[in-house]
Amino acid sequence: MTNKNYLERVENKLDEFLPNSGALADSMRYSVLDCGKRFRPTLTYTIADMFEERLEHADSSACAVELIHAYSLIHDDLPAMDDDDIRHSKPACHIRFGESQAILTGDALQALSFEIIANDNNIDPNIRIKCIQQLTHASFEMAQGQSIDMAIVSSSVDISVLESMHLKKTGALLSCAVKLGAIISKKCSPKDILILEEYSKLVGLAYQIQDDVLDMLVPDNVLGKRQNSDQKKNKPTYPSVLGLDKSQSTYKRFYENSIKSIEKLSVNANQLIELTNQLQSRRF
Amino acid sequence: MTNKNYLERVENKLDEFLPNSGALADSMRYSVLDCGKRFRPTLTYTIADMFEERLEHADSSACAVELIHAYSLIHDDLPAMDDDDIRHSKPACHIRFGESQAILTGDALQALSFEIIANDNNIDPNIRIKCIQQLTHASFEMAQGQSIDMAIVSSSVDISVLESMHLKKTGALLSCAVKLGAIISKKCSPKDILILEEYSKLVGLAYQIQDDVLDMLVPDNVLGKRQNSDQKKNKPTYPSVLGLDKSQSTYKRFYENSIKSIEKLSVNANQLIELTNQLQSRRF
Numbered sequence: 001m002t003n004k005n006y007l008e009r010v011e012n013k014l015d016e017f018l019p020n021s022g023a024l025a026d027s028m029r030y031s032v033l034d035c036g037k038r039f040r041p042t043l044t045y046t047i048a049d050m051f052e053e054r055l056e057h058a059d060s061s062a063c064a065v066e067l068i069h070a071y072s073l074i075h076d077d078l079p080a081m082d083d084d085d086i087r088h089s090k091p092a093c094h095i096r097f098g099e100s101q102a103i104l105t106g107d108a109l110q111a112l113s114f115e116i117i118a119n120d121n122n123i124d125p126n127i128r129i130k131c132i133q134q135l136t137h138a139s140f141e142m143a144q145g146q147s148i149d150m151a152i153v154s155s156s157v158d159i160s161v162l163e164s165m166h167l168k169k170t171g172a173l174l175s176c177a178v179k180l181g182a183i184i185s186k187k188c189s190p191k192d193i194l195i196l197e198e199y200s201k202l203v204g205l206a207y208q209i210q211d212d213v214l215d216m217l218v219p220d221n222v223l224g225k226r227q228n229s230d231q232k233k234n235k236p237t238y239p240s241v242l243g244l245d246k247s248q249s250t251y252k253r254f255y256e257n258s259i260k261s262i263e264k265l266s267v268n269a270n271q272l273i274e275l276t277n278q279l280q281s282r283r284f
Numbered sequence: 285m286t287n288k289n290y291l292e293r294v295e296n297k298l299d300e301f302l303p304n305s306g307a308l309a310d311s312m313r314y315s316v317l318d319c320g321k322r323f324r325p326t327l328t329y330t331i332a333d334m335f336e337e338r339l340e341h342a343d344s345s346a347c348a349v350e351l352i353h354a355y356s357l358i359h360d361d362l363p364a365m366d367d368d369d370i371r372h373s374k375p376a377c378h379i380r381f382g383e384s385q386a387i388l389t390g391d392a393l394q395a396l397s398f399e400i401i402a403n404d405n406n407i408d409p410n411i412r413i414k415c416i417q418q419l420t421h422a423s424f425e426m427a428q429g430q431s432i433d434m435a436i437v438s439s440s441v442d443i444s445v446l447e448s449m450h451l452k453k454t455g456a457l458l459s460c461a462v463k464l465g466a467i468i469s470k471k472c473s474p475k476d477i478l479i480l481e482e483y484s485k486l487v488g489l490a491y492q493i494q495d496d497v498l499d500m501l502v503p504d505n506v507l508g509k510r511q512n513s514d515q516k517k518n519k520p521t522y523p524s525v526l527g528l529d530k531s532q533s534t535y536k537r538f539y540e541n542s543i544k545s546i547e548k549l550s551v552n553a554n555q556l557i558e559l560t561n562q563l564q565s566r567r568f
Contacts, residue, residue, distance in 0.1 A: 023428040023435070023452075075391060080364075080383035099364035100434045103387065107359060108427040110391065114398045115420035118413055125409045129402055132416060136399035143392040144307040150384045151307070168307075 003042055003275070006062075010041040013059045014066060017116050027097040027105040028112075032070045035088035039207075039279065040065045040177040046275050047181025047196065050267050051188045060120035061131055061180035064113040068139050068173060071109035074102050076146060082233065089224040110139065123184060130183050138176035145169025154234045159241055163205065170211070171204030178203075192266050199261045203276060206254035210282070212237040213247050218283055255280045287326055287559070290346075294325040297343045298350060301400050311381040311389040312396075316354045319372035323491075323563065324349045324461040330559050331465025331480065334551050335472045344404035345415055345464035348397040352423050352457060355393035358386050360430060366517065373508040394423065407468060414467050422460035429453025438518045443525055447489065454495070455488030462487075476550050483545045487560060490538035494566070496521040497531050502567055539564045 014032055019025040041062035048058040077084040077092040078099065085095050094102035117123075117131050145168030152161065178200035182188045188196075215230050216239055230237045238247040259276055262269040298316055303309040325346035332342035361368040361376040362383060369379050378386035401407075401415050429452030436445065462484035466472045472480075496514065500523055504511050514521045522531040543560055546553040 023431040075387055078364075078384075078387065080362075080387060100362075101431060103359055103362065103364060104427045104431045104434070107390070107394065108424050108431075110394055111420050111423040111427065114416060115424060118416040118420055125413045128413055129409045132398060132402040136395050136402055139395040140392050140399060143388045143395065147307040147385060147388045147392075150388070 003278070006042045006045040007038050009045070009055065009059070010038050010062055010066060013063050017060075017063050017067075017112070024101070024105055024108045027093060027101055028109055030096060031074055031093045031105060032067065032109070035090070036066070036070070037282075037284075038066060040069055040174060042275065043174070043177040043200075044181040046271050047178055047188070048185050050265075050269065050271055051182075051185035051192075052267075053185040053187070057122055057184050058181060060116045060123065061135075061184055062177075064117050064131075064135055065173065065177045065180065067109045067113035067116075068135065068142070071106040071113070072142055072146070072173075074106040074109070078102060081146070081150065082229070084225060084229060086220070086225050089221070113139075127184060131180050134176050134179050134183065138172040141168040141172035145172065149235070152236055155236060157236045157241070159238075162236060162238060162241060166205060166208040167201070170208040171201060174204040174207060175200035187267070189266055195262060195265055199258050199272075202254050202258035202261060203279070206251045206258060207279065209238045209247055209251035209254065210280075212239055213244065213251065214282075214284060216244065224284055252280065287562070290326045290329040291322050293329070293339065293343070294322050294346055294350060297347050301344075301347050301351075301396070308385070308389055308392045311377055311385055312393055314380060315358055315377045315389060316351065316393070319374070320350070320354070321566075321568075322350060324353055324458060326559065327458070327461040327484075328465040330555050331462055331472070332469050334549075334553065334555055335466075335469035335476075336551075337469040337471070341406055341468050342465060344400045344407065345419075345468055346461075348401050348415075348419055349457065349461045349464065351393045351397035351400075352419065352426070355390040355397070356426055356430070356457075358390040358393070362386060365430070365434065366513070368509060368513060370504070370509050373505070397423075411468060415464050418460050418463050418467065422456040425452040425456035429456065433519070436520055439520060441520045441525070443522075446520060446522060446525060450489060450492040451485070454492040455485060458488040458491060459484035471551070473550055479546060479549055483542050483556075486538050486542035486545060487563070490535045490542060491563065493522045493531055493535035493538070494564075496523055497528065497535065498566075498568060500528065508568055536564065 018029050018032060044062040044065060045055060045058050048055060073087055074093045076082050077087055078094055085092050093105055114132055114136065117128055117135065120128060145165055148165040149169055175197065178196050182193045182196050212230060216228060218227060220227050238250065242250065255276060259273050262272055302313050302316060328342050328346040328349060329339060332339060357371055358377045360366050361371055362378055369376055377389055398416055398420065401412055401419065404412060429449050432449040433453055459481065462480050466477045466480050499514050500512060502511060522534065526534065539560060543557050546556055
């Protein structure tokens with residue numbers, strides 16, 4: 001199955017899981033549907049596919065991870081946080097629906113995310129519990145990472161602080177997307193899970209450093225959000241600490257190491273290698 | 285077991301479940317510990333006790349419900365929402381820690397709430413899933429209720445709109461506190477659960493109408509928050525729609541009906557009746 005099929009699949013499933021009526025339905029659908037790269041659900045589906053798991057068993061996990069991601073972007077964009085007005089090339093949720101509704105839209109998406117896993121009767125309750133354990137903890141760590149991010153604005157920090165912040169802010173959920181794919185795949189061994197944990201940690205760091213670099217280099221219309229937004233907010237980033245060249249070589253090295261890390265998986269990892277290469281060549 | 289024992293128990297358990305270090309630990313502990321009436325966990329423990337369930341089986345559910353309640357208060361108090369500066373007779377979370385950290389504190393508490401149920405190895409995974417299904421849905425409905433509440437500020441609404449808003453905003457979580465107590469109690473029959481659902485709906489409405497009335501009648505130092513805050517924000521409330529006298533008689537009738545509704549439980553309901561009477565005579 002190709003990435004394109006995953007994108008269609010996750011779009012249809014998100015559409016099914018989101019409410020069609022009632023308070024917050026419009027703002028939830030606006031913030032989740034027809035936007036975003038769907039990188040996290042693609043990771044979950046790719047892992048499930050590699051281990052020959054039925055993709056319908058990955059639907060709730062893939063969508064749940066994407067809902068957590070969508071909620072985090074809504075809250076990150078708020079005036080009290082990063083104060084960004086554009087997201088996915090359209091007005092941010094709080095610009096379109098107002099600040100109070102945006103806060104509540106994020107809150108509702110977080111609750112819905114765990115609910116769709118809990119309600120997935122295709123999955124054994126023991127497996128559902130494992131998935132919820134991982135996702136709740138990733139969501140908790142993501143909030144911690146954003147808390148550190150807000151606390152170090154205008155500060156001078158060393159690279160170890162940035163790395164630990166990014167591991168929580170971006171790495172935890174990316175890593176979770178991989179782990180959920182592994183947990184729901186019956187053929188994935190404990191050794192495979194350890195390998196995938198290492199892979200997801202490396203990809204998570206590579207992805208975030210690359211984000212910092214793209215924020216500097218790519219114009220608004222390609223990025224889908226404001227260029228140079230980190231610098232304008234005086235946020236410490238990899239390029240501001242390491243310089244642009246070293247940041248680029250660092251994230252490329254992390255991507256290369258992530259690909260090396262999956263060589264010993266018990267299944268053919270070509271699909272995951274291809275996805276990782278696609279990520280490395282992304283421009284937004 | 286008396287209420288006082290429940291209060292000590294929930295305080296100790298919350299203390300255990302909350303993080304002691306790391307980002308957001310201080311603001312989470314500030315917003316959860318040593319404050320609040322603990323009415324929702326008391327309900328969960330009371331139900332478990334009535335059905336002779338071991339209280340340690342109710343700990344994660346009781347605390348999870350309280351964490352959701354605490355998160356909702358933090359977000360409700362934000363400047364973009366109700367803009368309240370005092371909560372539990374001390375500065376609101378965003379006054380003490382700043383707005384961005386308060387948003388994230390609420391976000392982290394919501395994630396932690398589901399995590400502590402998912403991680404409770406004393407409870408069968410099937411039961412944990414049922415509890416998480418109930419609590420995620422209640423949390424989702426609570427966000428919807430608050431969304432309606434924000435949308436009708438300065439509007440003229442009839443009592444049916446207020447009632448449906450309160451059923452989501454306050455009723456859903458109160459009802460959930462009762463249902464979780466029932467779900468984890470092995471001796472609680474499906475018929476008992478139906479009776480307790482009806483009870484919790486009536487108590488939820490009574491509680492919220494009473495809140496509206498207390499907001500008008502009780503001074504700040506007893507209430508632990510600003511008196512007349514609804515009226516100052518031009519929020520429609522039961523007293524503003526029905527008048528004070530009729531609101532008082534309405535909530536008293538709901539409390540009376542809630543007590544009648546539990547007459548047919550398969551166990552002695554005296555403990556729950558006593559708790560309901562305590563609620564009815566509360567002043568904050």
